[in-house]
Amino acid sequence: MKTVWTRTICRLLVALMIWAPYHIAQAGMIGAEQAAAATQAASNAAADRSTVVNYLSRGEVASQLQSLGIDPSTAQARVAALSDQELQGLAQRIQAMPAGASDAGAILLLLVVIGVVWWFFFRK
């Protein structure tokens, strides 16, 4: 029980830390990001909802990154670099997304593929 609470509080803190810098914007001025989002969001409710969702998913993505081997402060900086749009759904899909890696075996297989395709497409 204690760990669940610790986790929740940590997530909340991470979310707050990430969120804060971008909302000390210039007083009274609405930004281009909000303007671009407003073009898509049809109503007040939609705009409010996406603000809340973004707020929560920054914390969620940060903790996902941590679970994939990133330390908390690095994870925070990485999440801060994502736009609201990029963030959408990332928390849910992060495990399934392709992660460019490549190893020697794959490159070996590639050579075989190249050979086969070369044979089919370019032999005269």
Add this chain to the structure above:
Amino acid sequence: MVPQTSALLEGLPEGLPQQVELKEVPFFPQAEYQCGPAALATLLVSSGVSTTPEALVPQVYLPARKGSLQVEMLAAARRHGLVSYQLAPSALDVMRELAAGTPVVVLQNLGISEGWHYAVAVGYDYKLGMMILRSGTTEREEMPFAVHEMVWKRSGYWAMVAVPPERIPVTADEARWLGSLVAFERLNEPRKNRLAYAAFLERWPGNVNAAIGLANAHHALGELPQAEKVLRGALARSPDSAIVLNNLAQTLSDQGRDAEALPLAERAVAAGGPHAAAVRDTRDGILKKLGRSVPGTEPQKN
């Protein structure tokens, strides 16, 4: 199987050279599994950023996945003052960028279960039918168009460039480039944002959201008359935009011209929209500065 290659074999579109090779693009041989940092370093260094793959590992690499996510490749470039842009899924667009001197990172799948791999396209030879790439530990890999398309297609033809904010990619689409700038803006200082939005408006002068971005950069730099000028231009094109009205009212108010700002703020409130609450705050602030009562805060009469 390789539709784009088949179309290419019909002929090279006008304006594209037969052969391009960006020989000056550096090469960073990748460490194990770390093609993401290596490919990204290639792009960044060729755009004048001083970095190394090792320095990028903590910004894009995911140890548990032994790889790098596409969104993080885009995000990391922004942390180095470049605007990252995902190209349209088209081999021709990659070739157009190469012809314009911009190297392109492509995400390939080389076949085995987790065979995802980032490589950097640096040229092509149309006559030979070859893409030229910096890839893995190979400094100059020639790959037949058809093979390249097969391994690239599996990522949905994913490709990205990263360029300084004043240099818009030749294949950039207006709405998606704006998306790139909006993402760039949150990480970079107003001076760079001003440069980025000014270049945007030079190419697409009618874009109201970019004008809002430029005006905000001016505002953040304390250049209030310039911000006002840009917003007045935007207002002429988009007289009902609550955001333009709001920001113009705020900019005038910040210059001590509250009486002039009030009617604009009232128009912004009347326009409604998703930012109604922020817009009302602006209007109420102006009313207070003018010493008038704010609607909804009058004492209740019984």
